[in-house]
Amino acid sequence: MEKTTAITVFESLASGVRLDVFRLLVRQGPAGLVAGEIAVALELPATNLSFHLKALMQAGLLTVAQEGRFQRYRANIALMQELIHYLTAECCAGQPAQCAELDAAADCIDCAQASGS
Template structure:
């Protein structure tokens, strides 16, 4: 992926409804969902959903499959991975050991109930 492809994808995700739609389609997996299911789950009007799905499709993040009179929308997992790879390319100056530092969990961060059971 290059900047010319990444910018429209990031722009599409930089809107709350589109980000919710995309994340929900990611949760659904390769099965995807019909527009009615998406609209019901996310409480979006059909016209609004249609606009957002079209934007996500143009950005290459969602694809659709027609099955008779129905259209099923799915997250494009290859495009999502390509975007993540683009964003993390050369992370930490190319030293992968710096990319995932150990996170110390303090006792204050652990809920009281969890501390009691220790």
């Protein structure tokens, strides 16, 4: 991934609405959702959602397929994984054991937050 692509993705996700849309579609996996389902799930007006879907599409974060009168949106999981790889490619100066320790520490923090500690 090029730096400019990563910047474009981050700029697109810098909007709270777009981040919510992308995370919702990531949860849906390959099934995706039609625009109306996204609007209902996130309690957004259709006109507002359309603007955000267009921005996510331009950044390459979503794919869309026509289904009759509807358009089904899906998260571009491959791009998301490519971005994660780009961010972590040089993690811990090439010492993966250190990264595993960081992952374990993050899991502990996530568990503590989930249990309300």
